[in-house]
Amino acid sequence: MLTSEEAMIKKLLILTLVAAALTSCTNQVYDLVIAEANVLDVQTGQAALQHVYVKDGKIAALSAADKRVSEKSALRMVEAKGQLLTPGLVDVHFHTSEILGEELSTDADSILRYRQKFAAAYLPYGVTTVRSGGDSEAYIPMLQAWQEPSPAYPDFIAVGAALVSTPRDPRPVYSGHVVVNNPEEAIAKIDQYHQLGFTNTKLYWRLREPEFKAALNRAKELGVQPFGHIDYKVLPLEEAVKAGLKNIEHAYTVGIAAIDSAKYEYINAWAFVDHYPKAIKNNAVDGSFFISRMELFNQLGPNHPRMLELIELLKAHEVSVTPTIHLFAQRFGLTYFTTPAKLAAYDYTEYLVEEERIRCRQGYFIMGQYIKQMHEAGVQLNLGTDWDDPGKAALSEMLELHEIGIPMPDVFRIATLNGAKAVGMADTIGTVEVGKRANLVLFSQSPLEKPENLLAPKVVIKDGVAVNR
Numbered sequence: 001m002l003t004s005e006e007a008m009i010k011k012l013l014i015l016t017l018v019a020a021a022l023t024s025c026t027n028q029v030y031d032l033v034i035a036e037a038n039v040l041d042v043q044t045g046q047a048a049l050q051h052v053y054v055k056d057g058k059i060a061a062l063s064a065a066d067k068r069v070s071e072k073s074a075l076r077m078v079e080a081k082g083q084l085l086t087p088g089l090v091d092v093h094f095h096t097s098e099i100l101g102e103e104l105s106t107d108a109d110s111i112l113r114y115r116q117k118f119a120a121a122y123l124p125y126g127v128t129t130v131r132s133g134g135d136s137e138a139y140i141p142m143l144q145a146w147q148e149p150s151p152a153y154p155d156f157i158a159v160g161a162a163l164v165s166t167p168r169d170p171r172p173v174y175s176g177h178v179v180v181n182n183p184e185e186a187i188a189k190i191d192q193y194h195q196l197g198f199t200n201t202k203l204y205w206r207l208r209e210p211e212f213k214a215a216l217n218r219a220k221e222l223g224v225q226p227f228g229h230i231d232y233k234v235l236p237l238e239e240a241v242k243a244g245l246k247n248i249e250h251a252y253t254v255g256i257a258a259i260d261s262a263k264y265e266y267i268n269a270w271a272f273v274d275h276y277p278k279a280i281k282n283n284a285v286d287g288s289f290f291i292s293r294m295e296l297f298n299q300l301g302p303n304h305p306r307m308l309e310l311i312e313l314l315k316a317h318e319v320s321v322t323p324t325i326h327l328f329a330q331r332f333g334l335t336y337f338t339t340p341a342k343l344a345a346y347d348y349t350e351y352l353v354e355e356e357r358i359r360c361r362q363g364y365f366i367m368g369q370y371i372k373q374m375h376e377a378g379v380q381l382n383l384g385t386d387w388d389d390p391g392k393a394a395l396s397e398m399l400e401l402h403e404i405g406i407p408m409p410d411v412f413r414i415a416t417l418n419g420a421k422a423v424g425m426a427d428t429i430g431t432v433e434v435g436k437r438a439n440l441v442l443f444s445q446s447p448l449e450k451p452e453n454l455l456a457p458k459v460v461i462k463d464g465v466a467v468n469r
């Protein structure tokens with residue numbers, strides 16, 4: 001028999017235990033709570049007020065924002081006060097040379113310093129995942145080190161170098177390329193990169209059909225995501241698509257595929273410069289990359305039947321396209337910043353007179369119409385920069401996609417979920433959903449109300465850690 005005092009103590013003890021158990025299951029402590037955020041669902045384009053709970057770098061819970069969140073439930077609280085919260089942005093086309101130049105050191109200290117530069121170029125702008133478009137094989141140790149997950153850096157998806165066949169012309173092989181001389185070497189290269197932990201691969205247009213098909217098929221067998229820059233009709237776009245290529249780099253290459261090459265003896269940077277007498281007078285090659293691609297679209301004009309046919313083909317084969325239009329927009333004064341021309345002549349367009357510049361802009365907007373048509377037809381677009389100042393360029397690419405007629409909520413889907421799908425990471429990133437990594441951007445002013453608000457101050461959260469305030 002218990003005395004009444006002992007019984008009382010026992011009762012109290014049980015009550016205390018019950019209370020403790022209740023507290024632990026109702027008052028879960030999260031690492032971070034973002035209270036009253038206007039959370040964008042990039043799949044529906046709708047935003048709703050929610051509290052977002054983050055634990056161990058992941059989104060642990062979401063709840064309607066009708067009740068206040070207790071201060072005690074989070075180690076850290078961000079009061080969003082109705083600001084727009086989106087998934088972190090995904091740039092699917094980057095080269096280390098764009099922020100670091102060439103001839104890098106590969107010692108451990110340098111690798112770390114370069115990685116800090118990489119983070120500074122991207123994270124403050126909201127880009128939390130970056131896929132390479134090909135880098136020198138000399139940097140493989142650096143690429144591997146950058147792939148180590150960390151809240152302090154954007155996720156990095158290396159591809160190694162871009163594959164090319166044995167060159168048939170005397171041009172040197174670019175530093176970011178690697179030659180595969182036959183299908184066996186192409187397969188061996190895909191295997192080697194796969195063993196290094198590279199989940200994506202890059203097939204460059206100088207890769208001819210036997211090596212292209214061998215590399216593509218091997219990549220698919222291994223579950224490696226292949227991206228192709230298909231150009232100059234070395235391999236016709238239709239062939240690449242029918243062989244199973246699912247991601248196309250650069251929207252302008254669809255224009256190259258559509259133009260009648262019999263009419264133009266060869267499709268390259270020189271072919272259209274005839275339309276720019278002043279360009280010829282000033283040594284025809286200057287700026288020819290930019291001028292010729294814009295002129296290509298002037299030549300095609302809007303609604304060219306071949307372009308519409310190719311858009312149908314891309315749709316039918318579920319091929320995604322990464323437009324990369326910022327790089328043209330910035331050259332022709334169409335966006336909020338311009339990268340100074342590099343010494344390379346191809347990048348130099350300063351000498352163009354206004355009339356020529358206007359003609360380039362016309363070509364740009366014709367290209368833009370085709371990109372909009374791709375989007376409306378249901379072709380998946382991805383965000384890719386392929387240019388200097390890549391974080392700034394990513395925001396510019398979004399503004400430009402909107403400028404050509406794509407609604408802002410769709411632009412956000414392109415910049416987040418679509419990229420995540422293209423690089424094979426849609427299970428873990430690309431939406432604000434329970435279980436996904438807490439890679440998030442909180443915009444102080446909503447880009448849904450005014451697109452230029454993309455440039456407004458923002459809080460960027462990588463793996464649950466706020467990068468900047």
Ligand SMILES: [Zn+2]
Binds near residue numbers: 094386
């Ligand atoms: Zn590139």
